[in-house]
Amino acid sequence: MKRKAQLSTAKPPSKPSIHIGRTPVELALFEFQHSAICFLEAFYRHIERQLILVTGDPNLSAQDCVNLHAIRIGDRPKSITEIQHFSNRRDVANIQYSIRKLTKAGLVQKAKRDAGRGTSYELTKYGTKITDAYVSARERMMLEFLREHNSFVKEAEGATRLMMMLTGIYDHLSRTDTATLQAAE
Numbered sequence: 001m002k003r004k005a006q007l008s009t010a011k012p013p014s015k016p017s018i019h020i021g022r023t024p025v026e027l028a029l030f031e032f033q034h035s036a037i038c039f040l041e042a043f044y045r046h047i048e049r050q051l052i053l054v055t056g057d058p059n060l061s062a063q064d065c066v067n068l069h070a071i072r073i074g075d076r077p078k079s080i081t082e083i084q085h086f087s088n089r090r091d092v093a094n095i096q097y098s099i100r101k102l103t104k105a106g107l108v109q110k111a112k113r114d115a116g117r118g119t120s121y122e123l124t125k126y127g128t129k130i131t132d133a134y135v136s137a138r139e140r141m142m143l144e145f146l147r148e149h150n151s152f153v154k155e156a157e158g159a160t161r162l163m164m165m166l167t168g169i170y171d172h173l174s175r176t177d178t179a180t181l182q183a184a185e
Contacts, residue, residue, distance in 0.1 A: 014085070036163070056134045057105050065134075067098045068107055072131045076119035077111030088167065102127070 006104055021027030023027050044062035051065040052058055070086040071078045078086075083095055102108040106125035111120040123131065 054130055064098050064101055068102055071121050072123055077122040079118055079120045
């Protein structure tokens, strides 16, 4: 009985101390960053699964899905550099590996070369069919969840602006980190 009394008077656990959230602004930024990390991981799991479902190819990854759609956007061939810019990535070797996988899967092919330009990639007819099927499946699934959320478009637009602003800040800071870190020491 004594133990029961101790349990009932125990204080509820408080929020954990967040070392990078000391002020309200830092805490809000940390919570946003953490939600962005969780969102990206969930998003990558989802798009990988959807690409595998529409192609039947278990060797394709979320990054392959991103690169496939990056090539499709605008319905014109894309270079590795353009794919890098679309996805804000610098890891050329991983993008090239993904393009080789997509080519082997019959989704992407080298585009006819323009004079003076490097290699560009375009979707095959099968790649276009697969991206169309992916978009149709995405539309059916997401509309089911978002149909009831009347303010989604406005909220998504605001979140997009915030994420793009923070992307610019992080890109700027990543180019100037050395000076920032040295000044802090």
